[in-house]
Amino acid sequence: MEPVIEVNRSPMECTSVSITAPIWQDILAQAMTGELLAAMNYTSLSEMCDDPAEIADALEHAQGERGHAAAFAAEGRKIGVDVTNNVDAKHWKRLREAFLRCIAERDFIACLIVQEIMLESFAVASYSRVGKVAPGTLGKTFARIAAEEEDHVDHAMSILRAERARDVQRFDEKVHRLHLDVMTTLAQMLAKECKDGHCEVCHHTCVKPALFDISLSAAELRGASLQQYLKTLDMLGIPGEVTLAWVTQLPV
Amino acid sequence: MNVDFALIGHQESWRAAADVIAVLRGPERTPLPDDEIKDILPWIPPRAVCHVDVGSIAGMQACGLYIDSFIPPDRLEAAYVHENIARVRKAAACAIKAGAKIVSLGGFSSILIEGNFDQLPERNDTVFTTGNTLTVAFIVQGIKKMCDLEGRDLSQSTLLIVGATGDVGSGCARCLAPLVKRILLGARNVERLHRLAAELQADGVQVELAAHLQRFLVAADVVICAASLPSPSLLLGRVAPDALICDAGYPKNLSPRAEMPGARVFFGGLGQITGGMKFAPDFNGVLNRHPFPDVVHGCLLEGIALALERRFEPFSQGRGAITPQRVEEMEIIAARHGIYLAPLYNADGPVANSLHCHAEWSTR
Numbered sequence: 001m002e003p004v005i006e007v008n009r010s011p012m013e014c015t016s017v018s019i020t021a022p023i024w025q026d027i028l029a030q031a032m033t034g035e036l037l038a039a040m041n042y043t044s045l046s047e048m049c050d051d052p053a054e055i056a057d058a059l060e061h062a063q064g065e066r067g068h069a070a071a072f073a074a075e076g077r078k079i080g081v082d083v084t085n086n087v088d089a090k091h092w093k094r095l096r097e098a099f100l101r102c103i104a105e106r107d108f109i110a111c112l113i114v115q116e117i118m119l120e121s122f123a124v125a126s127y128s129r130v131g132k133v134a135p136g137t138l139g140k141t142f143a144r145i146a147a148e149e150e151d152h153v154d155h156a157m158s159i160l161r162a163e164r165a166r167d168v169q170r171f172d173e174k175v176h177r178l179h180l181d182v183m184t185t186l187a188q189m190l191a192k193e194c195k196d197g198h199c200e201v202c203h204h205t206c207v208k209p210a211l212f213d214i215s216l217s218a219a220e221l222r223g224a225s226l227q228q229y230l231k232t233l234d235m236l237g238i239p240g241e242v243t244l245a246w247v248t249q250l251p252v
Numbered sequence: 253m254n255v256d257f258a259l260i261g262h263q264e265s266w267r268a269a270a271d272v273i274a275v276l277r278g279p280e281r282t283p284l285p286d287d288e289i290k291d292i293l294p295w296i297p298p299r300a301v302c303h304v305d306v307g308s309i310a311g312m313q314a315c316g317l318y319i320d321s322f323i324p325p326d327r328l329e330a331a332y333v334h335e336n337i338a339r340v341r342k343a344a345a346c347a348i349k350a351g352a353k354i355v356s357l358g359g360f361s362s363i364l365i366e367g368n369f370d371q372l373p374e375r376n377d378t379v380f381t382t383g384n385t386l387t388v389a390f391i392v393q394g395i396k397k398m399c400d401l402e403g404r405d406l407s408q409s410t411l412l413i414v415g416a417t418g419d420v421g422s423g424c425a426r427c428l429a430p431l432v433k434r435i436l437l438g439a440r441n442v443e444r445l446h447r448l449a450a451e452l453q454a455d456g457v458q459v460e461l462a463a464h465l466q467r468f469l470v471a472a473d474v475v476i477c478a479a480s481l482p483s484p485s486l487l488l489g490r491v492a493p494d495a496l497i498c499d500a501g502y503p504k505n506l507s508p509r510a511e512m513p514g515a516r517v518f519f520g521g522l523g524q525i526t527g528g529m530k531f532a533p534d535f536n537g538v539l540n541r542h543p544f545p546d547v548v549h550g551c552l553l554e555g556i557a558l559a560l561e562r563r564f565e566p567f568s569q570g571r572g573a574i575t576p577q578r579v580e581e582m583e584i585i586a587a588r589h590g591i592y593l594a595p596l597y598n599a600d601g602p603v604a605n606s607l608h609c610h611a612e613w614s615t616r
Contacts, residue, residue: 192291223295230297240299240346241317245533247296248276252288 018080020214024138025081026207027130031142032072033085033201034123037092039065041099041115048103048111061152068145075138089200091189095119098181109163113175116156117232118182122190123149125228126221133215153232160236172238179246183229187250190222226250257316257559258347258378259304259552260340261358261539262323264503269293269325271538272301296322298343300350302535306556307527309590314559317350318531318539319343321361328360328482328503337364337371344380345373353564356383356555359502363480366419366571381558382568383551385582386591388423390550391476391500391520392579393593395428398496398518398603399474412436412472414465414486415479417444420500420521423574424476425452430576434458436468439479448572465489474498476520477505484508491515499598502549518596518603523553526590527560543601547594554582560589 042062049055069085076083087096102110124146131143164171189199194206208218226247233243263269266289273293274283284292304316321343323336340361347355355378357365362382365372372380399406409432415421416437429435429452437459439445445461452459462468466489473492477499486505491497491512498520499506506517522542529546531539540548548556558567567582568574586592596603 192288219291223292226292227295227297230299234297234299240297241301241303244296244299244301245276245278248273248292249278249281252284252292 021079021081022203023207023210023214024079024134025076025083026202028072028076028081028083029085029201029203030207031123031127031130031145032069032083033087033089033092034119035065035069035072035145036085037087037096038115038119038123039063039069040087040096041111041119044100044103045108045111045115048106048108054108064148068148071141071145075141078137084203086201091185091199092201094185095182098178098185101181102178109160109171110174110178112156112160113178114182116153117160117175117236118178118186118229120149120153121229121232122186122225124153125224129216129221129224157235164237168237172242175233175236175238176246183246183250186225187222187252190218190225191252192218192222254315255317255347255350255352256314256354257304257555258300258350258352258355259316259318259358259555260321260343260347260355260361261318261552262321262360263325264359265325266290268538268541271541272320272535275533275535275538276301290324293322294324294327296320298322298339299346302539303532305528305530305532306525306560307529308560308588309527310560310588312560312562312589314556316556316559317347317352318535319346323360325503326483333364336360337368340364341371341373348373348376348378352378354378354555354558355380356552357381358383358549358552360480362551363418366569369566369569379564379566380569381554381566382419383549383554384419384423385568385574385578386523386554386557386586387420387500387521387550388427388574389579389583389586390523390593391420391424391478391498392427393583394498394518394520394522394596395474395476395496397593398498398516398596401603402496402516404474404496406431406474408433409474410434410436410470410472410492412438412465412468412475412488412491414438414475414477414488414505415501416461417441417448417572418478418480419568419571419574421476421478422448422572423579424478426574427576427579428476429457429459430455432474434460434470436470436472437461438465438468439463444572471495477501479505481505486510488512516603517598519598521550522547522594523550523586523591524548524594525553525556526592542594543597544595553586553591557582557586557589557591561585 039062042058046055046058073083099114127142127146131139134142211217270289298321300317301320302318304318306314321339323339366382411432413421413425417439437445442463449459449461471490471492473495475495475497484504485507487507487510493514495515497515497517500520525546
C-alpha cells in the first residue's frame with residue numbers, strides 16, 4: 001500500500017535516540033496515519049457541508065492535520081527513520097469506514113462526535129503521554145500537536161452541547177451507537193496486546209511490548225485515552241454512570 | 253432528578269473493585285482478568301456509579317447516588333495522599349454538580365478530608381459530613397452488645413483503642429472511657445495522644461498512652477481497631493487471650509497473620525437500614541459486601557439518616573469533635589428511620605447469638 005503522502009527526504013539528523021529509534025518509528029507511523037486519516041475525514045466533511053464557513057472550517061482542519069502528519073515525518077527524519085503510513089491498515093480502515101457512514105447519512109453531528117470526541121480524545125491523550133517521555137524536539141512536537149488537537153475538541157464542544165440540549169435522549173443514543181462502532185475498534189487498537197494479528201502499521205513486530213523501553217506502556221496509553229474520552233463525554237453532559245458502563249464494556 | 257444524598261466511597265480490595273467492574277460490564281460479558289482490572293481502574297475518573305433509593309420506617313423516602321472515587325486499593329498509603337485528595341475533591345465535585353443536598357464521605361475519603369474541609373470544591377447548597385458520628389455510635393453499640401452476649405463486665409475492662417487520636421478513635425474514647433476500668437490509647441501522634449489523655453483524665457478516667465502498642469504495661473481485654481491503615485496489617489501484640497476485638501477499619505486493620513485463637517473478633521461500625529434500600533443498576537451485595545442485607549458502613553448511613561430526617565447539615569466535620577451527646581443525637585435520628593446496629597459478623601461469618609435483636613428483618 002502506497003503512503004498517502006510522500007515525505008521529502010533530507011539528510012538524517014541522528015540523535016541519542018538511535019537505540020530506541022525503531023520504537024519511535026512505529027509510534028510516529030501510528031501518529032502519522034491517524035493524522036492523515038483525520039485529514040481525509042475533514043476533507044470528506046467539507047464535501048458534505050453547504051455553508052461556506054463550515055466548508056472553509058473543515059478544509060482548514062484538514063490542512064492542519066496534514067501539517068501534523070508532516071511534522072511527525074520531519075521528527076522521524078531527525079532521528080534517522082523513515083516514517084511511513086497506512087490509512088488502509090485494518091483498524092484505521094474500520095475507523096475511516098465508520099466516519100464515511102456518517103458522511104453517507106449526511107449526519108454532521110455524528111461526524112463531529114466521531115472525529116472530535118472519539119478520535120481526538122485518543123490523539124490528545126496518547127500524544128500527551130508520548131510528549132512527556134519523548135526526547136528533545138520529538139517530545140515537544142507531540143506535546144504541541146496534543147494541545148492543538150485539544151483545541152479541536154473545544155471547538156466542537158459548543159456545537160455538540162447545543163445539539164444535546166435540543167433532544168438529550170436522541171443525542172445520547174446517537175453517541176452510544178457511534179461509541180459501539182468506533183470505540184470498539186479504538187479499544188482493540190489500544191489493547192495491551194494485538195490479539196488479532198499484525199496491525200499493518202508497525203514496521204516489524206508489534207511495538208507495544210517495546211514501549212517499556214521508552215518508559216511507556218500500552219496499558220498507560222489505553223488508560224489515558226479512555227480517561228480523556230470519559231472526561232470529554234462529561235463535558236458534553238452525558239451522565240457519568242452511563243459513560244462509565246459504556247467504557248467498561250469495551251473489549252480489552 | 254432530585255438527589256437528596258450522595259455517598260462517596262472506594263473499594264477496599266481488588267476483588268471488590270473487580271466485582272464493581274463486572275456489574276458495569278453486565279452478565280453477558282466475561283469478567284475482566286485481574287491484571288486488566290489493575291490496569292484500568294486507576295484511570296477511571298471519580299464518578300457516579302449507581303442510584304440508591306432508601307426508605308424509612310417513618311415513611312420517608314430519599315434518593316441518592318453512590319459516587320466512587322476509584323482510589324486503587326493498593327494506593328491508600330501516605331505516598332498517594334495528594335493524588336487521593338484530588339480524587340475525593342473530584343468525587344465531591346460530582347456530588348455538587350448532581351445537586352446532592354448532603355454528602356457522606358466513606359472510608360479513606362473521610363480520613364483524607366476530615367482535617368481538610370477547606371479543600372473541598374465550591375459547595376453551593378451541598379453540605380458534607382464525614383459520617384464519623386454514626387460510625388462511633390455503631391462501634392460503641394457493638395462493643396456493648398458483644399459484652400452483653402458474652403456476659404462480660406465492661407466496667408471491669410481494660411479498653412485499648414488503636415488509632416485513638418483519629419476522629420473515630422477519639423469519639424469512641426470519649427463514649428467508652430466512663431464505662432470501663434482503664435483505657436489504653438494507641439496512636440502515632442504523641443502530642444495528640446497527650447491532649448486526648450489529658451481530656452479524659454480530667455474526667456477521672458485511668459489512662460495509659462503509647463505510640464507503640466508493645467509498650468503498654470497491661471494487656472487489654474477489649475480492643476477497638478480504628479487506625480487509618482492502607483491494608484490489613486495490624487498485629488496487636490499483647491492483649492488478653494480471650495480479648496474482644498472490634499475491627500472498625502476500612503480497609504480492615506487486623507492482619508490475617510494476627511494469630512489470636514482465643515480472641516473474639518467482630519467487624520464494627522456497621523449499620524442496617526430496615527426501611528429498604530435499592531440500587532440501580534443492581535449493585536446489591538457488591539457495594540455492600542456483608543453477609544446480611546442492607547448493611548452499610550455507619551459513615552455512609554449518617555448521610556442517609558440525615559437525608560431521611562430532612563436535616564441537611566454538616567453533622568460531623570473536622571477531627572476530635574465527636575462527643576457522647578452528639579453520638580446519642582445521631583443514634584436517635586438513625587433509629588427514627590429504622591437504621592440500627594447491623595448483626596455482628598467477622599471473616600468467618602455471623603457472630604453466634606448476635607442476630608436476635610433484629611432477627612425478624614435482618615435475615616430477610
